[in-house]
Amino acid sequence: MTGRRIRVGLDVGGTKIDAVAIDGADEIVGRLRRESGWGEREVVANIVAAVRALAHEAEFEIDDVGSVGVGIPGLVDADAGRVIHAVNLGVESLDLADLGRAQLGIAFRVENDVKAAALGAAVLRGITGSMAYLNLGTGVAAGIVVDGRIWRGSHGTAGEIGHLSVDPNGRVCGCGQVGCIETLCGGGALARAWGRPGSLPVRDILDAAESGDADAVALRADLFRGAAAATRALVLSADVERVVIGGGLTALGDRLDSGIREALRRDAATSAFMRSLRLDERIETLPAGSPAAAFGAALVGASESSKEIMSHG
Numbered sequence: 001m002t003g004r005r006i007r008v009g010l011d012v013g014g015t016k017i018d019a020v021a022i023d024g025a026d027e028i029v030g031r032l033r034r035e036s037g038w039g040e041r042e043v044v045a046n047i048v049a050a051v052r053a054l055a056h057e058a059e060f061e062i063d064d065v066g067s068v069g070v071g072i073p074g075l076v077d078a079d080a081g082r083v084i085h086a087v088n089l090g091v092e093s094l095d096l097a098d099l100g101r102a103q104l105g106i107a108f109r110v111e112n113d114v115k116a117a118a119l120g121a122a123v124l125r126g127i128t129g130s131m132a133y134l135n136l137g138t139g140v141a142a143g144i145v146v147d148g149r150i151w152r153g154s155h156g157t158a159g160e161i162g163h164l165s166v167d168p169n170g171r172v173c174g175c176g177q178v179g180c181i182e183t184l185c186g187g188g189a190l191a192r193a194w195g196r197p198g199s200l201p202v203r204d205i206l207d208a209a210e211s212g213d214a215d216a217v218a219l220r221a222d223l224f225r226g227a228a229a230a231t232r233a234l235v236l237s238a239d240v241e242r243v244v245i246g247g248g249l250t251a252l253g254d255r256l257d258s259g260i261r262e263a264l265r266r267d268a269a270t271s272a273f274m275r276s277l278r279l280d281e282r283i284e285t286l287p288a289g290s291p292a293a294a295f296g297a298a299l300v301g302a303s304e305s306s307k308e309i310m311s312h313g
Helices: 040-058 094-104 113-124 181-185 187-194 201-210 212-237 246-253 254-267 272-277 292-302
Strands: 006-011 017-024 028-035 065-072 075-077 082-086 092-095 107-112 130-136 140-144 149-151 242-246 281-287
Touching: 006 040, 006 113, 006 292, 017 040, 028 040, 040 065, 040 092, 040 094, 065 113, 065 292, 075 107, 082 094, 082 181, 082 212, 094 292, 107 292, 113 130, 113 149, 113 292, 130 212, 130 246, 130 281, 140 181, 140 212, 181 187, 181 212, 187 201, 187 212, 187 272, 201 212, 201 246, 212 242, 212 254, 212 272, 246 254, 254 281, 281 292
Parallel strands: 006 065, 065 107, 130 242, 242 281
Antiparallel strands: 006 017, 017 028, 075 082, 082 092, 130 140, 140 149
């Protein structure tokens, strides 16, 4: 593979880095996962190590890498390449692009992980118009892509619907509001409300609901109701053509997809207007383990500007 220009993308999560290498035809030619670490120094060291390990495993040279893109949680100044308040990584303020470039001699770009995933999902699913990516994981977040461009809004918060309050009588959210969408369908909020030990609490909730546990039935309804509310908010506010659902809760498979569709149909039953939008037909769920976030980070890394319209192949 020597002599080929490779784009590397890294999805840096609270515990793991998902790294992919893509070629000029947007084909994934290598993928690996490793620990992300804690604290600014360790996060940078593991990002650099992930790029080197990926090159070794996929049998290309570091000199073949034309760019590295990093999708990372927290507040991101994409133009400066700086990450701020990535609390799950122990990062307060980190000039990640400059540090990565200094160690590897490769151009780095940095983007919020959900926005990177939105771009990756759009390309992987072949969506050329407008779409929203709804990330259902420990928390709830979203990103919007229009004609291959990440749409940020005036202050970079376009599509961030996790803290939209939809239930004034609901649970208190970590943000201080009551009844946020995240309190209904965020994995962390559901696990706290469930309050029982288990490695996959949301899956346990669905299993228990199918066995008739009343508490689980109520939490399952919250999950689907919250995800349906997020879908409606994204379509009604931005009029996107598709809502692609990703994140850790996609491990629930068809149970998640069918539950959200049914909630959308049920909620629209009394409204001719909502039925006309056919929201249940405008959603799709990524397969568990999709490389969308790392793939999108690779595309971001190859761009010259965070506002550039991406070219894919």
